[in-house]
Amino acid sequence: MGQLLLHGWKLISRGFSSLTPHPLRVCIVGSGPAGFYTAEKMLKALDGAEVDILDRLPTPFGLVRSGVAPDHPETKLSHLPETWKQIVVNQFSRVAANERCSFFGNVNLGTTVSLSDLCKMYDAVVLAYGAESDRYLGVPGEDLGGIYSAREFVWWYNGHPDCSNVSPDLKNTDTAVVLGQGNVALDVARILLRPINELETTDIAEHALTSLRESTIRKVYLVGRRGPVQAACTAKELREILGIKDLHVCIQKADLLTSAADEEELKKGRIQRRVYELFSKAATSHQQHDIVGQRELHFMFFRKPDRFLPSESGNTVSGVRLEKTCLKENGASGKQVAVGTGQFEDLKCGLVLKSVGYKSVPVDGLPFDEYRGVVPNMKGRVLSLDQAEHAIVEKGLYVTGWLKRGPTGIIATNLYCAEETVASILEDFKNGLLTPSSGSPKPGRQGLLQVLENKNARFVPFSGWEKIDTKERMEGELRNKPRKKITTWEELLLAVDG
Amino acid sequence: MSMLEAAHQNDIDLEGACEGSLACSTCHVIVMDVDYYKKLEEPTDEENDMLDLAFGLTETSRLGCQVIAKPELDGMRLALPAATRNFAVDGFKPKPH
Numbered sequence: 363m364g365q366l367l368l369h370g371w372k373l374i375s376r377g378f379s380s381l382t383p384h385p386l387r388v389c390i391v392g393s394g395p396a397g398f399y400t401a402e403k404m405l406k407a408l409d410g411a412e413v414d415i416l417d418r419l420p421t422p423f424g425l426v427r428s429g430v431a432p433d434h435p436e437t438k439l440s441h442l443p444e445t446w447k448q449i450v451v452n453q454f455s456r457v458a459a460n461e462r463c464s465f466f467g468n469v470n471l472g473t474t475v476s477l478s479d480l481c482k483m484y485d486a487v488v489l490a491y492g493a494e495s496d497r498y499l500g501v502p503g504e505d506l507g508g509i510y511s512a513r514e515f516v517w518w519y520n521g522h523p524d525c526s527n528v529s530p531d532l533k534n535t536d537t538a539v540v541l542g543q544g545n546v547a548l549d550v551a552r553i554l555l556r557p558i559n560e561l562e563t564t565d566i567a568e569h570a571l572t573s574l575r576e577s578t579i580r581k582v583y584l585v586g587r588r589g590p591v592q593a594a595c596t597a598k599e600l601r602e603i604l605g606i607k608d609l610h611v612c613i614q615k616a617d618l619l620t621s622a623a624d625e626e627e628l629k630k631g632r633i634q635r636r637v638y639e640l641f642s643k644a645a646t647s648h649q650q651h652d653i654v655g656q657r658e659l660h661f662m663f664f665r666k667p668d669r670f671l672p673s674e675s676g677n678t679v680s681g682v683r684l685e686k687t688c689l690k691e692n693g694a695s696g697k698q699v700a701v702g703t704g705q706f707e708d709l710k711c712g713l714v715l716k717s718v719g720y721k722s723v724p725v726d727g728l729p730f731d732e733y734r735g736v737v738p739n740m741k742g743r744v745l746s747l748d749q750a751e752h753a754i755v756e757k758g759l760y761v762t763g764w765l766k767r768g769p770t771g772i773i774a775t776n777l778y779c780a781e782e783t784v785a786s787i788l789e790d791f792k793n794g795l796l797t798p799s800s801g802s803p804k805p806g807r808q809g810l811l812q813v814l815e816n817k818n819a820r821f822v823p824f825s826g827w828e829k830i831d832t833k834e835r836m837e838g839e840l841r842n843k844p845r846k847k848i849t850t851w852e853e854l855l856l857a858v859d860g
Numbered sequence: 861m862s863m864l865e866a867a868h869q870n871d872i873d874l875e876g877a878c879e880g881s882l883a884c885s886t887c888h889v890i891v892m893d894v895d896y897y898k899k900l901e902e903p904t905d906e907e908n909d910m911l912d913l914a915f916g917l918t919e920t921s922r923l924g925c926q927v928i929a930k931p932e933l934d935g936m937r938l939a940l941p942a943a944t945r946n947f948a949v950d951g952f953k954p955k956p957h
Binding site: 445446449450453596597598601632633636772773774775777778 | 877882884885886906908909910912913915
């Protein structure tokens with residue numbers, strides 16, 4: 363009798379276990395805001411989901427670590443001891459600490475693991491690796507020394523290990539030209555013009571602080587193809603740069619004249635209205651003579667770069683030839699576009715920073731829209747083209763963040779973006795689209811660990827980042843800064859060992 | 861107590877990504893009655909900067925973390941904006957099959 367009951371019980375329990383679905387195993391490539399918000403929402407939505415986050419750097423957090431400008435002001439609210447940047451980092455760290463989540467730093471999609479490897483090991487793979495390249499202007503002289511993308515410059519002063527050796531020469535000139543007027547353009551202009559003592563107590567990379575201390579740059583031009591109505595920066599950032607102490611800001615009143623089409627744009631756009639108002643106020647209030655030795659910020663509108671001019675040596679830049687533009691309405695989109703007028707002028711400078719947009723990098727086996735620089739997708743589900751040029755959904759493959767939307771928005775924009783992609787994943791999971799056809803569950807984390815072991819690849823777990831973090835903060839405390847960044851690959855990996 | 865804190869204390873799903881430090885617009889709320897909206901102090905430049913970026917902004921929108929409870933606001937009703945996911949689907953047009 364007892365044995366019969368036991369046998370019956372075993373049968374029942376086996377039945378239950380075959381009914382229990384195996385946990386959904388998700389791999390997210392990229393540990394910036396896109397990756398972390400996706401992980402957070404995934405873990406919250408599914409009790410059993412396991413999420414692994416990969417990053418090619420030993421350090422997590424993407425642009426929160428390497429993009430946010432070091433001088434951005436502390437929170438104004440006295441009851442919060444931390445900056446908002448630290449709040450975001452704390453939030454992401456809590457996600458990494460979840461027992462169903464694991465961080466794998468120093469793992470490169472392409473060289474350490476392939477996309478097809480990941481798809482074999484995980485039920486869902488989410489690509490959140492952002493945009494690590496730049497839009498190219500395609501004008502003569504673009505390869506001259508002294509011309510950098512804003513991304514390289516930002517990575518340089520933020521201590522990104524890929525750009526620690528950029529060494530821009532800030533001593534050969536008194537003028538820098540920034541092409542573009544978005545928030546990143548304002549960031550780089552601001553870092554070039556900030557009084558050095560205000561940078562000393564930030565987490566700006568040491569090598570950048572040294573260069574900036576010796577910098578002879580006193581004039582920065584922010585050049586846009588269109589007018590103040592179309593400027594891409596937002597009010598907060600513009601207000602900040604206009605408020606820098608002892609900075610002479612030059613905005614031509616003539617540039618503030620608006621056409622009927624401009625007025626339409628202002629009517630429809632609250633952001634544009636507030637930005638335009640800031641430009642107007644700045645143009646009138648800074649009319650006094652500039653004080654000798656004062657630093658200058660010039661907003662130049664209606665100018666597009668025609669070519670870069672070489673110095674006598676022939677290999678570095680000595681100026682930019684700009685073509686004056688006017689705006690024409692593009693019937694299709696209703697937007698106004700800048701058109702060259704054939705009038706040129708040369709602007710002397712020794713440093714050029716191109717801030718005309720980031721661009722994503724394609725990966726083997728991943729559909730990619732070369733023109734827009736994003737992965738084709740429908741609500742985060744990756745789309746590819748079949749033989750007959752029909753779009754088909756790539757099962758189990760998703761995108762979020764800049765790789766999905768293009769390089770726009772603020773950190774919080776990724777929150778909504780992640781929600782959309784996670785909703786797609788959940789829907790597909792519910793409809794059985796993510797169950798492996800073979801019937802046996804995919805290996806997930808164990809599979810990844812095996813692949814990494816086979817390749818003798820050394821990954822950095824979250825605890826490894828914590829060692830780097832502790833070291834940076836300790837070194838920072840000695841110098842009255844929040845941290846002293848470690849800026850080379852070797853030293854970062856060494857800190858993980860220590 | 862701010863409306864964001866009040867929402868969290870009452871298990872209302874209002875996002876507050878930057879935890880009230882005026883660095884995002886995820887706690888965007890719409891004051892349903894204009895009389896109550898007028899009782900609130902004018903938003904600062906910093907709050908307006910973040911409201912600029914909010915989805916579905918209205919004439920009576922505020923950030924929940926900046927609206928502080930006081931007796932005069934008794935009875936105020938706040939609406940959470942509809943989940944408008946303004947992501948332009950990329951220009952890829954899947955052909956009908």
